[in-house]
Amino acid sequence: MGLLNHSGSGFARLRRAGWLCALAIAGNAHGGDWELALDVRAISSDGQTSFLDNGQGKTRFDADHEGIQLGRLRAAWTQPFGEVLSAHVEASRWDDDDKNPVDLTEAYLEYRPYPRAGWRSRVRLGAFYPPMSLENRARGWETPYTITPSAISSWVGEELRTIGLEGQFDWLGTRQGHRFDFQLTGAIFGWNDPAGTMLAKHGFALHDRQTTLFGRVGATQTIPGAPKKELFHEMDGRPGYYVGAQARYLDRAVLNILHYDNRADPTVRSAELRDMAWKTRFDAVALRIETGSKWTVLLQTIDGDTVINPFRALVWEFDSQSAMLAKRWGAHMLAARYDSFNIEFDNDPNKNGSEDGDAWTFAWSYDQGEHWHFALEWLQVASDVPARVVELGEPAFARESKIEFSARYTLSGHY
Amino acid sequence: MARTTGKSRLISLRAALAALAAVLAAQTQAASLVVTVLKRDGQPLPGAVVTAEPENGQPTPIPPIRAIMDQVNLAFVPDVLVIPVHSTVQFPNSDAVSHQVYSFSSARRFQLPLYRGKPYPPVQFDQPGVVTLGCNIHDNMLAYIVVTAAPFFGRADDRGSWTAADLPEGRYRVRVWHPLLSEPAELLQVVEVGAERGAAQIRLSKALRPAPLGNRPHSWDY
DSSP, rough: HHHHHHHHSSSHHHHHHHHHHHHHHHHOOOOOOEEEEEEEEEEEEOSSSBBTTTTSSSSOOOOOSEEEEEEEEEEEEEEEEEETTTEEEEEEEEOSOOOOSSSSEEEEEEEEEOBBTEEEEEEEEEOOOTTSSSSSBBTTTOHHHHHHOOOOHHHHHHHHHHEHHHHHHHHOOOGGGSSEEEEEEEEEEESOOOTHHHHHHHHBBBBOOOOOOOOOOOSOOSSTTTTOOEEEEEESSSSEEEEEEEEEEEETTTEEEEEEOOOOTTTTTTTTTTEEEOEEEEEEEEEEOOOOTTTEEEEEEEEEEEEEESSSOEEEEEEEEEEEEEEETEEEEEEEEEEEEEEEEEEEEEETTTTEEEEEEEEEEEEEEOOOOOOEEEEEEEEOOHHHHHHHHHHHHEEEEEEEEEEEEEEEEEO | OOOHHHHHHHHHHHHHHHHHHHHHHHHHSSEEEEEEEEESSOOOOOOOEEEEESSSSOOOOOOOOOOEEESSSSSSEESSSEEEETEEEEOOOOSSSSEEEEEETTEEEEEEEOTTOOOOOOOOOSOOOOEEEEEEOOOTOOEEEEEESSEEEEEEOOOSEEEEEOOSSSSEEEEEOOEEEEEEOEEEEEEEESSSSSEEEEEEESSSOOOOOOOOOTTTTO
């Protein structure tokens, strides 16, 4: 009876659950993995004041940020709990005017049971990227092909994060003698209602800086009352969703499609964030083909809109396409990419908020052993941005180019 | 001294003749079977799994073996393992990272969390068939265990050739399997193994599937 009373009380139950959890974790004390990476850059850039400093420049490192710069300081940790459950945390420092010196880009629990009869399910809970980039396939959600990812992936890293629950369902055909695997993905998420605000503010950009979960996009706004540029907040209590599908041909080709809608209520305004909830929807398709002779072709496209409704519906329609060709020779890789991007605000391509641009990127990269990675990249963005005229009194058209060298040292281990 | 030498020569000659007779006798009683596997274009198919079993009568059961399927550098080693039915396979993990080996093939379903430095008991394979292995953590890892009840089996060499020695005369069912086969039907040929030798050439009717790419940097698709 006494036992029943004890176990019945909320606190005792909580304490017992805590102990059970601790025991379960200790009983399955499988070691975890950690990784530390320091990426230092040497920059030569003629870029306009970067969007990170509230300018209309399209690159991360502008003409005022030449020379030696910190590319990224990154720490990652994976801890399995038992066989099929694990936690993954990614922390980074980008060395700019962000809120926190070190912050998280991703943190989630993954449940990954063994496949049964050709089917496998997978569940992620926490903060992570939606599964749409076939480009950013390296650790830390980086692209292995170039230093700077495509305009599409740059935007995803800047404004999107799934903070919620995602389920994946795989049919593993290649494990059953077939040539194809198929995957369905679905997620519900919150805390991403401002997504779209940066697209409207400065348009697409080409950069490898991922916005951190508790940080913001670069420096604070200088204009009083301007939005805080913090993206991971819930404003309207309405969850968003995405659904996606993937088909894989052996290990040679992957086709990924995703429909995304953050279902924000565009009439909601947050005084604290000094920003509206941005209703952002898009469809994204990506195709990656790899050949036996180590060529890679990567095609990506995105098409969507973002809407706020302060007094009437204001619509920014956006789209971007990207085509990349890469070739590996041993530890060396060469990549060439073309990006094009377009935003039309209020059905007027000449209005402040619209833009039109394209970019070329050429990169060489080299893996020396398991610790060192070197890359050299030349990038040129040409863009027609009416905001440059309205806000800066400068010509709308700008051609910005940048040469960037990256030396990255990675240490990893397990315990 | 000379007599002794002559006698010992005679003994040597007799011994040599006896040995020769024994060899000849052995050759006539047990034959050999040579199977050559060719791709559709006539080029040899190295690594093809070849099995041979007598067409009539129960094949004599062959003793099970203890084999090893290792994991090295995020790959299974070997990529294909052929074992007699009832054999056991040990799965050591030579990598620094954990693997979770599984099979959902009907011939043998199992899962094995190969955490670092933790030995697991071997897995026994009691049913003939092809067992496809995967890793639940590293999706690109793929290997096969071919469990066979045939008394003669092996893998074709670089010239696409496999030889079985010491077969009794008779008719044999010869089967060929390869992970990249895209044949619509089983590759089966009945071969007459005569007093000395039997030979078969099996040529694929369809092109092979593309081989797995492998050798991507380990930091990809983590």
